[in-house]
Amino acid sequence: MLLSILCLAFWIRIQGRERLPDGQFTENDAYLYHWQAGIIADQGHLPERDVYRWHPLGRDNRQLLPLYAYAIAYTHKAFPWLSLYDIQLYAPALCFTLGLGVLLLYLTRCYGVFFATIVGVLLATLPGSVERSSVGFGDRDAWCWMLGTLAVTSYLWKEQIEPGWYRYLATGLSGFIVFLGGMSWEGFGIFVLMIGAVELYKFCTTDTEHRLKEYLLYLLMFVPWLTLISPAYRSGYGYSTHLSALMLAxxxxxxxxxxxxxxxLHFYEPLRPHARKLAWGLTLFGIAAGVSYLFRQAVTFETTAFAFRESRLMQTMTELADPHFGYWIGRYGTVFMLGSLGMIHACLRLWKWYGLPLAGALCLFFLTTFFRWQISAWIGASRCDTLFFISLGLTALSFGVPCLRKAPNSVRINGRSPGFITAQLGCLMLVWFLLWVAFSRGGKRYDFFIGIPLAYGTASLL
Structure with a gap:
């Protein structure tokens, strides 16, 4: 069944190849990666400065994260009978299918074949998941989607493995995939935040500290190597100014x-009965530090991470435009509503009454995002945006309520109850939904990454 879904997904994404002229792509950025891959195939690496497109001073190529172009070039070197163009032409469809296959295997293990089948069929056929992973698109979106999916799936998978070498191997694998993602895209830190949310959930719902060395191994697989290999992480500027803050910090x-x-807890025994409260105090301190950084750097975003966003030229780019209600209908049909309701229902199913505040905050988030234009016409755009940011804050605070509850005794697997393991996946999907839907609200191009939580929510509801 799962194999037939993967074949369907790949078949849908290679339709229309015969109508695409040779040497052409359906997306502008694809030509940049094709040009970079050609240079790498000829010279073995990119030059330090791009003086071809940025004449006469050139642009610093060391600030780029070009792993996608390197992957295309070295695949061509490994299989010389495949041209650079053919590799890049089919790369989006292949990457998406591979990532989908791993995701479905994991969901089958957690929820069964029926649940995984629903998720697979939705991701294989939804227009929002098809466009940027189709043959000829050629951009790195599907490559980054695959790496992000593999990173979070491998991390969740290792949580279900018995302590031992296999668990350490899975931990190292997840960290290595994060390293690959960190060398591929400036926005890959969003997936690191999702893994971090799972770690914080574990941190705030346990009374003792376990497997700190395991998490250190995960960090050692990407933090030092990204810092050493890429100057963008050591001394980033322009688009890379906040790269380390998002990816590593x-x-x-x-x-x-x-x-x-x-x-x-080790050196001060009176704190041991209050381990969870201590965890929450430390977590709030960490969140406050992150929020203060955002406020202090907010004025720099328009000239760094979102350079020229308000210029007339950038306003003409449709992929950066705010999506309207008809856009969500055209891309996801009723799945965006079913998936959102499924995520809200999942809060109540996982945490019962403790999940009620979180469900209410998600309802406000859902309304101010997908029904943004209707609410803006009623109360004004600025008030709608204010409600949206309030919903984000309330959601973050509401996550704390389930973490403070006393979990009932149950059968435990690898030191954790099955419900705890399911809650980890639910927590990750909620954060995935929140982060990528929030980004999609301000730019159409990011809606490619919301398919998984919407499909997961729909399957949960059904």
């Missing part, structure tokens, strides 16, 4: 919080 802060609690 959250994971390091979580490690510091876990280490501090372990230290306090």
């Amino acid at each position: 959250p994971a390091l802060v979580i490690f510091a919080l876990r280490w501090l609690r372990s230290l306090f």
Whole structure:
């Protein structure tokens, strides 16, 4: 069944190849990666400065994250009978199918074949998941989607493995995939934040500190190597100004919080009965530090991460435009509503009454995002945006309510109850839904990444 879904997904994405002229792509950025891959195939690496497109001073190529172009070039070197163009032509469809296959295997293990089949059929056929993973698109979106899916799936998978070498191997694999993603895209830190959310959930719902060395191994697989290999992480500027803050800092802060609690509980016995309260205090301190950084750097975003966003030229780029209600209908049909309701229902199913505040906050988030234009016409765009940001804050605070509850005794697997493992996946999907839907609200191009939580929510509801 799952194999037939993967074949369907790939078949849908290669339709129309015969109508595409040779040497042409359906997306402008694809030509940049094709040009970079050609240089890498000829010279073995990119030059330090791009003086061809940025004459006469050139642009610093060391600030780029060009792993996608390197992957195309070295695939061509490994299989010389495949041209660079053919590899890049089919790469989006292949990457999406591979990532989907791994995701379905994991969901089958957690929920069964029927649940995985629903998710697979939706992701295989939804227009929002098809466009940027179709033959000829050629951009790195599907490549990054695959790496992000593999990173979070491998991390969740290792949570279900018995302590031992296999668990360490899965942990190292997840960290290595994060390293690949960090060398591919400036926005890959969003997936690191999703993994961090799972770690914080574990941190705030347990009374003792376990497997700190395991998390350290995960960090060692990408933090030092990204810093050493890419100047963008050491001294980023322009688009890379906040790269380290997004990609590396959250994971390091979580490690510091876990280490501090372990230290306090070990050397100061009166704190041991209050381990969860200590965890929450440290977590709030970490969140406050992150929020303060955002406020202090907010004025720089328009000239760095979102350079020229308000210029007339950038306003003409449709992929950066705000999506309207008809856009959601055209891309996801009623799935965007079913999936959102499924995520809200999942909160109540996982945490019962403790999930009620979170469900209410998600309802406000859902309304101010997908029904943004209708609400803006009623109360004004600025008030709608204010409600949206309030919903984000309320959602973050509401996550704390389920973490403070006393979980009932149950059968435990690998030291954790089956419900705890399911809650980890639910927590990750909620954060996936929140982060990528929030980004999609301000730019159509990011809606490619919301398919998984919407499909998961729909399957949960059904």
